[in-house]
């Protein structure tokens with residue numbers, strides 16, 4: 470098997486299928502012409518009726534909400550990156566996460582999640598899945614297997630859901646520990662899932678399926694897309710879990726569209742190049758921040774000491790530190806605002822993982838939906854800045870941060 474990087478520039482496309490075009494064409498169409506009515510009947514008996522295609526039988530496309538060529542090509546490349554049997558592309562990371570819960574869990578099930586989480590996911594759990602009848606519980610990064618298991622309290626565990634590293638604080642969770650909780654709660658009739666949101670590190674640095682996760686979910690809007698010009702989501706995992714999600718996806722219409730799938734397939738070709746550059750930049754930026762008198766605390770995965778609680782996990786679970794940095798500036802919210810408003814090269818915006826460096830104030834933006842008590846308890850502060858380091862020249866990023874910190 471070629472390396473994912475070699476796969477990512479050619480997998481899934483044969484020039485003979487499209488007028489010898491070297492690159493993947495954009496199949497911007499909502500529907501596909503049937504060879505014959507009989508062929509259409511056969512197609513629907515497979516897609517709707519669940520009949521198995523014969524060996525060598527080609528299953529054509531029907532309608533773009535169900536499946537389309539750009540989707541299939543990009544999904545093969547995504548699966549290769551995660552070392553997964555299969556991958557699915559969605560209209561957003563949020564759609565990917567929601568479709569995962571809707572497919573594999575049912576109301577009454579308990580979702581135990583690590584905290585913090587991306588603000589939008591937290592809101593989905595509290596404001597949508599909770600009212601639909603799902604039970605929701607959360608645990609912090611230091612919780613032991615026993616402490617997490619105690620939270621089940623006789624209920625049917627549907628999933629252990631982790632974001633590691635977590636947005637925005639870079640807190641890390643042990644995927645293997647979470648999967649042990651899920652396995653211990655299994656019965657012959659029911660197997661809880663371990664689901665990991667791997668948006669922050671991505672498969673270049675961390676492959677959750679290798680550490681016991683059943684499914685990995687991504688906001689492809691971030692590092693996979695990488696240019697802040699698309700919104701998409703991804704789930705990777707074994708066919709047995711992905712297949713029913715594909716059915717759910719067309720039933721509720723959370724499918725990724727052709728143009729986005731095409732853009733994403735193209736972006737994947739440079740995914741590791743961008744990440745390598747961003748990671749190298751982040752290391753230099755983190756060192757600069759560590760030494761700055763107006764910076765109070767820097768949390769970066771590349772700056773974990775040997776005596777840190779998570780030093781062992783750092784060796785076991787990821788191979789590269791990524792480019793997300795979280796730090797506090799002095800002067801609380803006013804200090805954070807003064808800093809952000811003075812930035813010139815680095816954009817003051819939400820989102821992350823793109824070529825351009827972006828900083829934001831989670832307390833008043835991405836995590837303002839999370840109630841204040843929860844924010845405090847999970848370590849989000851009003852002086853916290855989340856920085857996504859881009860591909861610019863590191864000296865220029867540092868010069869911009871330096872002049873902005875001077876305004877704090």
Ligand SMILES: *Cc1c(COP(=O)(O)O)cnc(C)c1O
Nearest residue numbers: 561562563587636668688690701
């Ligand atoms: C952005 C983000 C999401 C949501 O993804 P969208 O593409 O914006 O729907 C989920 N998880 C994490 C960690 C994120 O950063």
